[in-house]
Amino acid sequence: MRSLWKNATPNKAFVLQQAAWLCDTADAVGRPGECKFGSYSEWEFDFKVGCPNTPWAESKTLKKYGMSRICDDFFGFDWFCNIGAFWMCNDGLARNADQISKGQMNAVFPNLHDVSNAYVAKKLTNAVRCSLERVPHEIRKKFSAKSIRKGMITEIAMSPFITLFNVCARSGHWSGTSLESYMDCMNPLRSLPADNALHGNPLNMEPVMPDIDAVGGGNREQVEALLEELFVVDVPDFKRGGRLRIILETCFASMIRHLPEIVRLCGGHCLVASTLFRAAEMIGLTDARYPNLNPKSVLLQWSEMVSDKYRQEFDAAKLKTMNSSADAGALFNMLSQVARDVKELKEEKRNTELELAKEKALTDYLSQQNETL
Secondary structure: OHHHHHHOOHHHOHHHHHHHHHHHHHHOOOOOOHHHHOEHHHOEEEOOOOEEEOOEEOOOOOOEEOOEOOOOOOHHHOHHHHHHHHHHHOOOOOOOHHHHHOOOOOEOOHHHOOOOHHHHHHHHHHHHHHOOOOOOHHHHOOOOOHHHHHHHHHHHHOOOOOOHHHHHHHHOOOOOOOHHHHOOOOOHHHHHHHHHHHOOOOOOOOOOOOOHHHHOHHHHHHHHHHHHHHOOOOOHHHOOOOOOHHHHHHHHHHHHHHHHHHHHHHOOOOHHHHHHHHHHHHOOOOOOOOOOOOHHHHHHHHHHHHHHHHHHHHHHHHHHHHHHOHHHHHHHHHHHHHHHHHHHHHHHHHHHHHHHHHHHHHHHHHHHHHHHO
Protein backbone atom coordinates (compact mmCIF):
# COMPACT_ATOMS: atom_id res chain seq x y z
CA MET A 1 0.00 0.00 0.00
CA ARG A 2 2.87 2.34 0.78
CA SER A 3 4.23 1.97 -2.76
CA LEU A 4 0.82 2.82 -4.27
CA TRP A 5 0.60 5.99 -2.20
CA LYS A 6 4.21 6.89 -2.93
CA ASN A 7 3.76 6.44 -6.68
CA ALA A 8 0.60 8.55 -6.89
CA THR A 9 1.03 11.74 -8.94
CA PRO A 10 -1.47 14.14 -10.55
CA ASN A 11 -1.12 12.05 -13.74
CA LYS A 12 -1.30 8.74 -11.85
CA ALA A 13 -3.99 9.54 -9.29
CA PHE A 14 -5.80 6.32 -10.28
CA VAL A 15 -3.40 4.34 -8.07
CA LEU A 16 -5.10 5.87 -5.02
CA GLN A 17 -8.39 4.51 -6.36
CA GLN A 18 -6.70 1.11 -6.57
CA ALA A 19 -5.54 1.53 -2.98
CA ALA A 20 -9.14 2.31 -1.97
CA TRP A 21 -10.39 -0.85 -3.73
CA LEU A 22 -7.75 -2.91 -1.95
CA CYS A 23 -8.35 -1.42 1.48
CA ASP A 24 -12.14 -1.53 1.18
CA THR A 25 -12.01 -5.21 0.18
CA ALA A 26 -9.36 -6.23 2.71
CA ASP A 27 -11.01 -4.45 5.63
CA ALA A 28 -14.32 -6.16 4.79
CA VAL A 29 -12.59 -9.55 4.25
CA GLY A 30 -14.40 -9.51 0.92
CA ARG A 31 -14.17 -11.56 -2.24
CA PRO A 32 -12.61 -10.01 -5.36
CA GLY A 33 -15.20 -7.87 -7.09
CA GLU A 34 -17.52 -7.37 -4.11
CA CYS A 35 -16.43 -3.78 -3.58
CA LYS A 36 -18.37 -2.84 -6.75
CA PHE A 37 -21.69 -3.40 -4.93
CA GLY A 38 -21.11 -0.70 -2.29
CA SER A 39 -23.84 1.97 -2.06
CA TYR A 40 -23.88 5.19 -0.06
CA SER A 41 -27.65 4.89 0.26
CA GLU A 42 -27.06 1.98 2.67
CA TRP A 43 -24.26 3.62 4.64
CA GLU A 44 -24.86 5.17 8.03
CA PHE A 45 -22.90 6.37 11.01
CA ASP A 46 -24.11 4.24 13.91
CA PHE A 47 -23.85 6.56 16.92
CA LYS A 48 -24.71 3.75 19.36
CA VAL A 49 -21.81 1.63 18.15
CA GLY A 50 -19.59 4.64 17.48
CA CYS A 51 -18.50 3.95 13.92
CA PRO A 52 -19.78 3.79 10.33
CA ASN A 53 -21.79 0.82 9.15
CA THR A 54 -21.18 0.20 5.44
CA PRO A 55 -23.22 -2.93 4.56
CA TRP A 56 -21.43 -5.45 2.34
CA ALA A 57 -22.97 -7.65 -0.36
CA GLU A 58 -21.84 -11.28 -0.68
CA SER A 59 -21.33 -11.84 -4.42
CA LYS A 60 -22.49 -15.47 -4.57
CA THR A 61 -25.86 -14.94 -2.88
CA LEU A 62 -26.10 -11.10 -2.85
CA LYS A 63 -26.88 -11.44 0.85
CA LYS A 64 -26.03 -8.22 2.69
CA TYR A 65 -24.66 -7.88 6.18
CA GLY A 66 -23.48 -5.08 8.46
CA MET A 67 -19.86 -3.92 8.20
CA SER A 68 -18.23 -1.84 10.94
CA ARG A 69 -15.28 0.37 10.06
CA ILE A 70 -12.53 1.32 12.51
CA CYS A 71 -9.09 2.91 12.31
CA ASP A 72 -5.56 1.56 12.02
CA ASP A 73 -2.21 2.98 13.08
CA PHE A 74 -0.80 2.52 9.57
CA PHE A 75 -2.32 4.81 6.95
CA GLY A 76 -2.08 2.12 4.29
CA PHE A 77 -4.52 -0.10 6.17
CA ASP A 78 -6.70 2.67 7.58
CA TRP A 79 -10.04 2.49 5.74
CA PHE A 80 -10.87 6.13 6.51
CA CYS A 81 -7.52 7.36 5.19
CA ASN A 82 -7.75 5.38 1.95
CA ILE A 83 -11.38 6.27 1.24
CA GLY A 84 -10.63 9.92 2.07
CA ALA A 85 -7.66 9.95 -0.33
CA PHE A 86 -9.86 8.45 -3.07
CA TRP A 87 -12.52 11.10 -2.53
CA MET A 88 -9.93 13.88 -2.42
CA CYS A 89 -7.58 12.93 -5.27
CA ASN A 90 -9.99 11.08 -7.58
CA ASP A 91 -13.09 13.25 -7.04
CA GLY A 92 -14.75 10.16 -5.63
CA LEU A 93 -17.85 12.07 -4.52
CA ALA A 94 -18.30 13.90 -7.84
CA ARG A 95 -20.79 12.65 -10.44
CA ASN A 96 -21.08 13.46 -14.12
CA ALA A 97 -24.30 13.48 -16.13
CA ASP A 98 -23.71 9.98 -17.51
CA GLN A 99 -23.24 8.48 -14.03
CA ILE A 100 -26.33 10.23 -12.74
CA SER A 101 -28.42 9.02 -15.70
CA LYS A 102 -27.28 5.44 -14.97
CA GLY A 103 -28.43 5.71 -11.36
CA GLN A 104 -24.89 5.72 -9.97
CA MET A 105 -25.23 8.77 -7.72
CA ASN A 106 -24.81 6.61 -4.60
CA ALA A 107 -22.38 4.03 -6.02
CA VAL A 108 -19.18 3.97 -3.96
CA PHE A 109 -17.09 3.09 -7.03
CA PRO A 110 -19.21 4.12 -10.07
CA ASN A 111 -16.61 3.11 -12.65
CA LEU A 112 -16.83 -0.51 -11.47
CA HIS A 113 -20.58 -0.80 -12.09
CA ASP A 114 -20.29 -1.31 -15.84
CA VAL A 115 -17.76 -4.14 -15.62
CA SER A 116 -17.88 -7.78 -14.55
CA ASN A 117 -16.72 -9.18 -11.23
CA ALA A 118 -13.92 -10.98 -13.07
CA TYR A 119 -12.71 -7.66 -14.51
CA VAL A 120 -12.71 -6.10 -11.01
CA ALA A 121 -10.81 -9.11 -9.67
CA LYS A 122 -8.20 -8.65 -12.42
CA LYS A 123 -7.85 -4.98 -11.51
CA LEU A 124 -7.39 -5.92 -7.85
CA THR A 125 -4.78 -8.53 -8.78
CA ASN A 126 -2.83 -5.85 -10.66
CA ALA A 127 -3.13 -3.52 -7.65
CA VAL A 128 -1.89 -6.25 -5.29
CA ARG A 129 1.14 -6.93 -7.47
CA CYS A 130 1.87 -3.22 -7.95
CA SER A 131 1.90 -2.81 -4.18
CA LEU A 132 4.61 -5.49 -4.02
CA GLU A 133 6.98 -3.81 -6.46
CA ARG A 134 10.06 -4.59 -4.34
CA VAL A 135 9.22 -8.29 -4.16
CA PRO A 136 10.93 -10.54 -6.75
CA HIS A 137 8.74 -11.20 -9.78
CA GLU A 138 8.62 -14.98 -9.25
CA ILE A 139 7.15 -14.44 -5.78
CA ARG A 140 4.97 -11.48 -6.70
CA LYS A 141 3.13 -13.36 -9.45
CA LYS A 142 1.93 -15.93 -6.89
CA PHE A 143 -0.27 -13.25 -5.28
CA SER A 144 -3.69 -12.34 -6.65
CA ALA A 145 -6.94 -10.72 -5.57
CA LYS A 146 -7.84 -13.93 -3.72
CA SER A 147 -4.77 -13.41 -1.53
CA ILE A 148 -6.54 -10.46 0.09
CA ARG A 149 -9.34 -12.55 1.59
CA LYS A 150 -7.00 -15.41 2.48
CA GLY A 151 -4.62 -13.08 4.30
CA MET A 152 -7.35 -11.29 6.24
CA ILE A 153 -9.03 -14.50 7.41
CA THR A 154 -5.65 -15.86 8.47
CA GLU A 155 -4.97 -12.69 10.45
CA ILE A 156 -8.35 -12.86 12.22
CA ALA A 157 -8.02 -16.58 12.95
CA MET A 158 -4.72 -16.03 14.78
CA SER A 159 -6.36 -13.65 17.28
CA PRO A 160 -6.87 -15.14 20.78
CA PHE A 161 -10.50 -15.73 21.83
CA ILE A 162 -11.91 -15.26 18.30
CA THR A 163 -14.88 -17.51 17.47
CA LEU A 164 -16.24 -19.00 14.28
CA PHE A 165 -19.28 -16.71 14.53
CA ASN A 166 -16.98 -13.67 14.79
CA VAL A 167 -15.09 -14.66 11.63
CA CYS A 168 -18.25 -15.49 9.66
CA ALA A 169 -19.91 -12.21 10.69
CA ARG A 170 -17.05 -10.35 8.99
CA SER A 171 -16.36 -12.60 6.01
CA GLY A 172 -19.94 -13.56 5.10
CA HIS A 173 -19.23 -17.29 5.29
CA TRP A 174 -21.98 -19.60 6.48
CA SER A 175 -21.32 -20.94 9.96
CA GLY A 176 -22.94 -24.28 9.19
CA THR A 177 -25.81 -23.79 11.63
CA SER A 178 -29.34 -22.42 11.46
CA LEU A 179 -28.60 -19.81 14.12
CA GLU A 180 -27.79 -17.16 11.51
CA SER A 181 -31.40 -17.09 10.36
CA TYR A 182 -32.30 -15.71 13.80
CA MET A 183 -29.58 -13.06 13.88
CA ASP A 184 -29.76 -9.42 12.82
CA CYS A 185 -27.21 -9.62 10.02
CA MET A 186 -27.23 -5.84 9.48
CA ASN A 187 -26.06 -5.12 13.03
CA PRO A 188 -22.45 -3.85 12.73
CA LEU A 189 -21.68 -5.07 16.26
CA ARG A 190 -21.57 -8.63 14.89
CA SER A 191 -18.64 -7.77 12.65
CA LEU A 192 -16.80 -5.59 15.20
CA PRO A 193 -14.82 -8.32 17.07
CA ALA A 194 -13.22 -9.56 13.84
CA ASP A 195 -12.68 -5.93 12.80
CA ASN A 196 -10.80 -5.34 16.06
CA ALA A 197 -8.79 -8.51 15.46
CA LEU A 198 -7.74 -7.22 12.03
CA HIS A 199 -6.44 -3.99 13.51
CA GLY A 200 -4.74 -5.48 16.57
CA ASN A 201 -7.27 -4.35 19.20
CA PRO A 202 -8.96 -6.28 22.02
CA LEU A 203 -11.96 -8.02 20.48
CA ASN A 204 -14.62 -6.20 22.52
CA MET A 205 -13.03 -2.75 22.37
CA GLU A 206 -15.35 0.15 21.53
CA PRO A 207 -14.51 2.02 18.29
CA VAL A 208 -12.55 5.26 18.51
CA MET A 209 -12.73 7.80 15.67
CA PRO A 210 -10.33 10.66 14.86
CA ASP A 211 -12.13 13.95 15.49
CA ILE A 212 -11.38 17.07 13.45
CA ASP A 213 -12.97 19.16 16.20
CA ALA A 214 -9.80 18.42 18.19
CA VAL A 215 -8.32 21.50 16.47
CA GLY A 216 -10.72 23.69 18.47
CA GLY A 217 -14.25 24.92 17.94
CA GLY A 218 -13.01 28.37 17.01
CA ASN A 219 -11.50 26.92 13.83
CA ARG A 220 -14.72 25.35 12.55
CA GLU A 221 -15.13 27.70 9.59
CA GLN A 222 -11.56 27.06 8.48
CA VAL A 223 -12.22 23.32 8.68
CA GLU A 224 -15.27 23.81 6.43
CA ALA A 225 -13.18 25.89 4.06
CA LEU A 226 -10.61 23.11 3.82
CA LEU A 227 -13.32 20.53 3.15
CA GLU A 228 -14.76 22.69 0.36
CA GLU A 229 -11.29 23.15 -1.14
CA LEU A 230 -10.37 19.47 -0.99
CA PHE A 231 -13.57 17.63 -1.95
CA VAL A 232 -15.93 17.98 -4.90
CA VAL A 233 -19.20 16.75 -3.38
CA ASP A 234 -22.19 15.96 -5.59
CA VAL A 235 -23.59 13.10 -3.50
CA PRO A 236 -26.26 14.85 -1.37
CA ASP A 237 -25.70 12.90 1.85
CA PHE A 238 -22.09 14.12 2.07
CA LYS A 239 -22.88 17.80 1.66
CA ARG A 240 -22.78 20.11 4.65
CA GLY A 241 -25.62 19.07 6.96
CA GLY A 242 -26.02 15.70 5.21
CA ARG A 243 -26.41 12.50 7.21
CA LEU A 244 -23.05 11.11 5.99
CA ARG A 245 -21.09 14.36 6.41
CA ILE A 246 -19.64 12.94 9.65
CA ILE A 247 -17.98 10.14 7.67
CA LEU A 248 -16.41 12.65 5.27
CA GLU A 249 -15.10 14.65 8.26
CA THR A 250 -13.76 11.48 9.88
CA CYS A 251 -11.92 10.54 6.69
CA PHE A 252 -10.46 14.05 6.52
CA ALA A 253 -9.42 13.85 10.19
CA SER A 254 -7.77 10.49 9.50
CA MET A 255 -5.65 11.93 6.69
CA ILE A 256 -4.67 14.86 8.93
CA ARG A 257 -3.83 12.46 11.75
CA HIS A 258 -1.57 10.35 9.51
CA LEU A 259 -0.02 13.30 7.66
CA PRO A 260 3.43 13.24 9.37
CA GLU A 261 3.74 9.49 8.73
CA ILE A 262 2.65 9.95 5.11
CA VAL A 263 5.33 12.63 4.65
CA ARG A 264 7.96 10.47 6.35
CA LEU A 265 7.26 7.33 4.32
CA CYS A 266 6.11 8.80 0.99
CA GLY A 267 7.64 12.28 0.97
CA GLY A 268 6.02 15.71 1.21
CA HIS A 269 5.73 15.73 -2.59
CA CYS A 270 3.43 12.69 -2.71
CA LEU A 271 -0.04 13.42 -4.03
CA VAL A 272 -1.96 13.13 -0.75
CA ALA A 273 0.44 15.26 1.31
CA SER A 274 0.96 17.88 -1.39
CA THR A 275 -2.82 18.17 -1.96
CA LEU A 276 -3.44 18.75 1.75
CA PHE A 277 -0.63 21.31 2.01
CA ARG A 278 -1.77 23.12 -1.14
CA ALA A 279 -5.34 23.38 0.18
CA ALA A 280 -4.04 24.87 3.43
CA GLU A 281 -2.16 27.49 1.42
CA MET A 282 -5.12 28.18 -0.87
CA ILE A 283 -7.42 29.10 2.02
CA GLY A 284 -4.63 30.84 3.96
CA LEU A 285 -4.94 28.50 6.95
CA THR A 286 -4.19 30.22 10.25
CA ASP A 287 -4.54 29.51 13.95
CA ALA A 288 -4.62 32.28 16.54
CA ARG A 289 -2.55 30.10 18.88
CA TYR A 290 0.30 30.01 16.34
CA PRO A 291 0.41 33.49 14.74
CA ASN A 292 3.91 33.05 13.31
CA LEU A 293 3.34 29.73 11.54
CA ASN A 294 2.70 29.36 7.81
CA PRO A 295 -0.33 27.34 6.58
CA LYS A 296 1.70 24.14 6.14
CA SER A 297 3.03 24.33 9.69
CA VAL A 298 -0.42 25.09 11.07
CA LEU A 299 -1.75 21.96 9.35
CA LEU A 300 1.01 19.90 10.97
CA GLN A 301 0.08 21.38 14.36
CA TRP A 302 -3.51 20.37 13.74
CA SER A 303 -2.28 16.88 12.90
CA GLU A 304 -0.64 16.68 16.30
CA MET A 305 -3.85 17.80 18.03
CA VAL A 306 -6.02 15.27 16.19
CA SER A 307 -3.50 12.51 16.84
CA ASP A 308 -3.14 13.33 20.55
CA LYS A 309 -6.90 13.31 21.15
CA TYR A 310 -7.30 10.06 19.22
CA ARG A 311 -4.49 8.40 21.18
CA GLN A 312 -5.90 9.50 24.53
CA GLU A 313 -9.37 8.20 23.69
CA PHE A 314 -7.96 4.99 22.21
CA ASP A 315 -5.87 4.26 25.31
CA ALA A 316 -8.87 4.95 27.56
CA ALA A 317 -11.10 2.63 25.51
CA LYS A 318 -8.46 -0.10 25.54
CA LEU A 319 -7.98 0.18 29.29
CA LYS A 320 -11.74 0.05 29.82
CA THR A 321 -11.95 -3.12 27.75
CA MET A 322 -9.11 -4.79 29.62
CA ASN A 323 -10.63 -3.91 32.99
CA SER A 324 -14.09 -5.19 32.05
CA SER A 325 -13.12 -8.35 30.18
CA ALA A 326 -13.17 -11.60 32.12
CA ASP A 327 -10.97 -13.21 29.49
CA ALA A 328 -8.47 -10.37 29.69
CA GLY A 329 -8.46 -10.64 33.48
CA ALA A 330 -7.86 -14.36 33.34
CA LEU A 331 -5.11 -13.85 30.77
CA PHE A 332 -3.51 -11.18 32.96
CA ASN A 333 -3.57 -13.48 35.98
CA MET A 334 -2.11 -16.31 33.96
CA LEU A 335 0.69 -14.13 32.59
CA SER A 336 1.39 -12.78 36.09
CA GLN A 337 1.73 -16.34 37.40
CA VAL A 338 4.02 -17.26 34.51
CA ALA A 339 6.15 -14.19 35.27
CA ARG A 340 6.40 -15.20 38.94
CA ASP A 341 7.34 -18.76 37.97
CA VAL A 342 10.02 -17.52 35.58
CA LYS A 343 11.41 -15.25 38.30
CA GLU A 344 11.60 -18.17 40.74
CA LEU A 345 13.33 -20.36 38.15
CA LYS A 346 15.87 -17.62 37.48
CA GLU A 347 16.54 -17.27 41.20
CA GLU A 348 16.96 -21.03 41.56
CA LYS A 349 19.31 -21.07 38.59
CA ARG A 350 21.37 -18.23 40.03
CA ASN A 351 21.58 -19.94 43.44
CA THR A 352 22.62 -23.21 41.80
CA GLU A 353 25.31 -21.42 39.81
CA LEU A 354 26.60 -19.77 43.00
CA GLU A 355 26.78 -23.11 44.80
CA LEU A 356 28.62 -24.68 41.88
CA ALA A 357 31.01 -21.75 41.80
CA LYS A 358 31.68 -22.13 45.53
CA GLU A 359 32.28 -25.86 45.18
CA LYS A 360 34.63 -25.29 42.24
CA ALA A 361 36.53 -22.66 44.17
CA LEU A 362 36.86 -25.01 47.16
CA THR A 363 37.98 -27.86 44.89
CA ASP A 364 40.63 -25.64 43.26
CA TYR A 365 41.84 -24.50 46.68
CA LEU A 366 42.17 -28.06 47.97
CA SER A 367 44.00 -29.07 44.80
CA GLN A 368 46.51 -26.26 45.31
CA GLN A 369 47.03 -27.31 48.93
CA ASN A 370 47.67 -30.91 47.89
CA GLU A 371 50.21 -29.77 45.30
CA THR A 372 51.97 -27.70 47.97
CA LEU A 373 52.22 -30.69 50.30
